[in-house]
Amino acid sequence: MKTFFGVLWDFLVLLITWPILLIRALCNKPDKKDFAVVEEPEIDVDTIAQHLSEAVQIPTVSMVEEFVDNKQAFYDLHAWLEKTYPEIHKVAEKNVINGFSLCYYIKGTDPSLKPGIFLSHQDVVPAPADGWDYPPFSGKITEDGFIYGRGSQDMKSHMICLLEAIEKKLKEGGSYKRDIYLCFGHDEEPGTSFEGAKYICQFLQNRGIKAEFVIDEGGAVVDGRMLGVPHSLALIGATEKGNGDLELKVERFGGHASNPKPPTADAVLGKAIYKLEKSPMPSKWTNLTKVTAKELAKNCGGSALGGVFKFALTNRDVLPHLVKFVFTLASPMTNALVRTTFATTMLWGAKARNVIPGEARANINYRMLTTDCYEDVEKHIKKKLGPEVQVTSIANSPSSPEADVTAQAYKNLEKSIYESFDDIVVAPYMFIAASDARFYYPLTNDIFRFDPFLYDLEDQRRIHGINERCSKDNLRRGTKFFIVCLENMCN
Template identity: 35%
Template sequence: MKKIFLGILIVLLLFVGFILVKTLTFSSNQLQVDPIEKIEIPDLAIQHLQEALRLKTISFENESDFDSMAFEAFNLLLSRNYPLIDSLLDHEVFSEYSHLYKWQGSNASLKPIVLMGHIDVVPIASPDKWTVDPFAGEIKDGKIWGRGTIDDKFSVIGILEATEMLLTDGFQPKRTVYLSFGHDEEIGGDKGAVLIAEYLTQQGIEAEFVLDEGYAITQKLIPGIEPDAALIGIAEKGSTTIEFTVDMEGGHSSQPAKETAIDVLSNAMAKLKANPLTPTLSEPMQGFMDQLGPEMGFVNKMAFANRSIFKGMIISTYENASGAGNALVRTTTSPTIFEAGIKENVIPTYARAVVNFRIIPGQTADNVMGHVVSVIDDERVKPKFYGFNTNPSAVSPIDNDGYGFINKTIKQVFANTLTAPNLVIAATDSRHFTEVSGNIYRFVPYHINENNINTFHGIDEHIPVEDYKDAIRFYRQLIINSNQ
């Protein structure tokens, strides 16, 4: 018995020792770069963003609501405010309002880079709840307010200002620089980014990297991380929508059957809610843990260093955290439409529900369909794919020049900021550029915290003036770094 106990004790000590060794050798992977001196940003650059925010370039689901005059005004703004870009760069226009600029590099052997943004914004649901007029472009309390300050005129104008500034200085890139600005990202990008990407593919363009909107610099939003942490999206989730319908006999509400179409479909939705798809730690999440785990306290560091042992605990923590935390480790299930009935005393013969699934890398739309059929297990419920559907993007590497340029630039412009890859849980125009480059990254250079995180597509969208100035510095330095 003593030998058995001693054997168990030895195994336990070896196990604990293994965990401790892995934890203690889980050292920092952060790039060490000296910050650069901040260049002066002219007030005119701020005025240009304000001008852009005043144009109601809204994307509506209903095409009849489209305001062509706002987008035409944006076209004029581009040529008026950026005369060197307008005169020196090649310019292609797609569907009248999407733009692709080409800044020819001096070395044809170097792959080009693509910097992206989108001109359109989402509608305003409750303008009366805003602190300021959402289309006034007003500066208040050191911040620029308005729809598009975060998503995504901030990027578009920031890229343009940086490029115009470099042209003014006589900078000549070695590698070609493309500036891609779609006008319909918020409704899928079919008339903008899709056509731009097809054009680049037809031209045989293979880019060193593509940079689009995505994550930002988080401030005290990541548990266990005190410094600012910039998250660079190296993949984005897929999206598939499934429509569920039930057809059954109806009747008068005074003589209800044991089950109605509403009962059957409600039960199906309850099954989906109770049986989500299997969670996992995707490759982007593994990269996130590799980069930020060593910067955390001992307990978190130990868990991330020994994730094969603590995987269940890590996943459970994310599942029980915020909605965003849960979305990082699983394909999410979101019922968005439920329809049935025409009158209060008539039992409906038909019920319909629409459910959106955001798919984690490693799973597909077909996996989702197989899952829902198995879980619901009721032939009366008819599922079919509905609307726009796409699988998760490929995962871009972090050990190449493209990621390195972005990582270095963040460190130079935003001193003492940690960096890490991660999974973007929303969709961006960059998903259309997979034939243009295998190195697609999603990052916007502004700070996001508890004060502004809910203004994205919401009320009181705003950005600090200093963040906007730093964004111009970031894009300028990124172009320089990509050409050294």
């Protein structure tokens, strides 16, 4: 109801003030950027593609459930890294943390500078072979320039481009002023990182490290047109949503399927799940999402959609409810930026086909805005579903602090993107998934998530799906980005 009146109020404001709002939008021009794209560095993209292919062929599936004994793959990856990046292994102090995670320390020449930390995870999700054009751990390199296989996007390509950039620098006799830590966890994918990132961060804390910045996966270069920006759009994750699971449980009279007495536990639970979908958490503007809207507003245009977005985002401060409403409807991604979301991921009922279960359960995976906490989520669900549905917390990881996007580290990262990519706009945003980065806050608040690859929607669907692949073009872009980024941020 509150939302309805908010939208109605904004609509009335719009009716009265639209000429002023239109002028505001028309005057909202992009900032002048003084960055020039740097020349293409000399890199051998075929060799990098071969390296990615070899890394993909090592099936480092996270060691959980039926893969709990998949230790050898991680040992093989460690050995392969040592063979493939000899200069790094010559110079760096290598630490194996908690058996499988890696932390390389490359000493810089200026001890007065705080270290820079670059993250990556070694593990990948499982990949049943069904539906793949090439076996998922074949690392097949195709004629049209793609490397296929699990991990080729998430995230061995990121790790390899980073290592290629450093290896090249060291091979040429170069060095970095800032100390560099390369931290490669081994259990990011199951969503815990309790064995990898957590231990690595503890190791760094024990060394008394305070970092200048941390860079991890998350965020990418996307086609800006879907948000009304007629350029490529580089999104830097400057925080990440909290996440967790809770269980809904309904207990009713069960029994033989031949004489059902409605409503059954399944029916009550089903109704509750449907109700939850129809009753989302309230939408909100966080400080960071306001910055995202401001940056996009300056750069929208060039089409009817671009015009609408420009008008709406420029006037977000005047029409906050209406613009939130547009975000809610525009796409699942924009909806996830303005509210805590719920997804029903697992269901349990009877164990036999002819049994009415005495209890039905559902797992709800939630992703929390930085302004919400678990108590808000639980309160909302209990209020909407009533006492018949029991709500139990299974796991909860709070959202991360928002990084300072006026800090030098952010400015240097932004500059690196402008210098690496043509025709691009950079904006910070709230990363809606989870990454290892959330464990590194004891070391710094300046934690940014960015993958230097250009992905369309089809590519994005391949991550964790079938036919995951990375193009040679993306490997070229990614390696160039890390060369530029390391110069700007560590020299």
